[in-house]
Amino acid sequence: xxxxxxxxxxxxxxxxxxxxxxxxxxxxxxxxxxxxxxxxxxxxxxxxxxxxxxxxxxxxxxxxxxxxxxxxxxxxxxxxxxxxxxxxxxxxxxxxxxxxxxxxxxxxxxxxxxxxxxxxxxxxxxxxxxxxxxxxxxxxxxxxxxxxxxxxxxxxxxxxxxxxxxxxxxxxxxxxxxxxxxxxxxx
Numbered sequence: 240x241x242x243x244x245x246x247x248x249x250x251x252x253x254x255x256x257x258x259x260x261x262x263x264x265x266x267x268x269x270x271x272x273x274x275x276x277x278x279x280x281x282x283x284x285x286x287x288x289x290x291x292x293x294x295x296x297x298x299x300x301x302x303x304x305x306x307x308x309x310x311x312x313x314x315x316x317x318x319x320x321x322x323x324x325x326x327x328x329x330x331x332x333x334x335x336x337x338x339x340x341x342x343x344x345x346x347x348x349x350x351x352x353x354x355x356x357x358x359x360x361x362x363x364x365x366x367x368x369x370x371x372x373x374x375x376x377x378x379x380x381x382x383x384x385x386x387x388x389x390x391x392x393x394x395x396x397x398x399x400x401x402x403x404x405x406x407x408x409x410x411x412x413x414x415x416x417x418x419x420x421x422x423x424x425x426x
Contacts (some may be wrong), residue, residue: 271325275299275313286369297322300329301336303344304365308354314366318345327351333392333400336366336373341392345402348418352403355380355420364399364422375399375422386415397424 274291279299281289288298297315304311318328327346334340346352364375382405390400398421405418 275315275326279313282369291325297325297328300368301344302367303327304367305354305358305362306365307362308357310354312346312351314344318343323347323351327401330392333390336368336399337371339395339397341390341394341396342366342399343390343392343402344399348403348405348407348409352401353407355401355403355418356407358401358420363425364401366399374425376425377420377422379419379421381419381421383417383419384415385417388417390419398422399424 271291278289278291279302281287282299290298296319297317299313300316301314302311303314313326315322315326315328316331318330322328323346327344329335330343330345333343336342346355348355358377358380360377360379362377364377366373366375390402401420401422403418404412404414405416407418
């Protein structure tokens with residue numbers, strides 16, 4: 240085999256390895272969504288905690304819907320990076336959906352919560368839990384500095400807050416700015 244042919248096969252093997260690696264990420268993401276949906280269905284049936292896979296440190300607690308934008312997402316308990324890699328997360332220190340108080344859902348600005356940039360005042364948000372459905376209306380959108388602003392999870396108000404990093408589409412991850420959408424219950 241000539242050196243040229245050998246080089247060609249080495250390049251082809253590397254390209255194949257990269258394709259498999261790239262496809263693997265998408266395959267894992269799709270399988271995770273199926274498992275999350277299955278865990279959510281089980282939660283709806285019996286109201287219990289159902290992890291999407293054995294070693295998961297999270298479980299579905301709600302379903303978030305924004306009909307106007309055709310958004311329909313499972314919300315997981317917790318808002319760590321591990322949780323938000325799969326879906327939006329519920330801040331465990333905040334109220335649970337259906338309870339009085341401040342409910343906080345967080346998600347990444349470039350994946351699950353990228354739709355927040357398109358929300359407008361007056362639009363509807365739905366939150367579904369096992370056996371119950373809640374309706375909210377967007378009342379405010381603001382950009383805050385996380386180093387200067389603290390969300391009081393014990394405040395005596397009934398709000399749903401959707402929180403993500405800001406600015407949207409920034410090539411730099413992290414930063415101190417947060418985009419916060421506030422919604423109040425519709426009775």
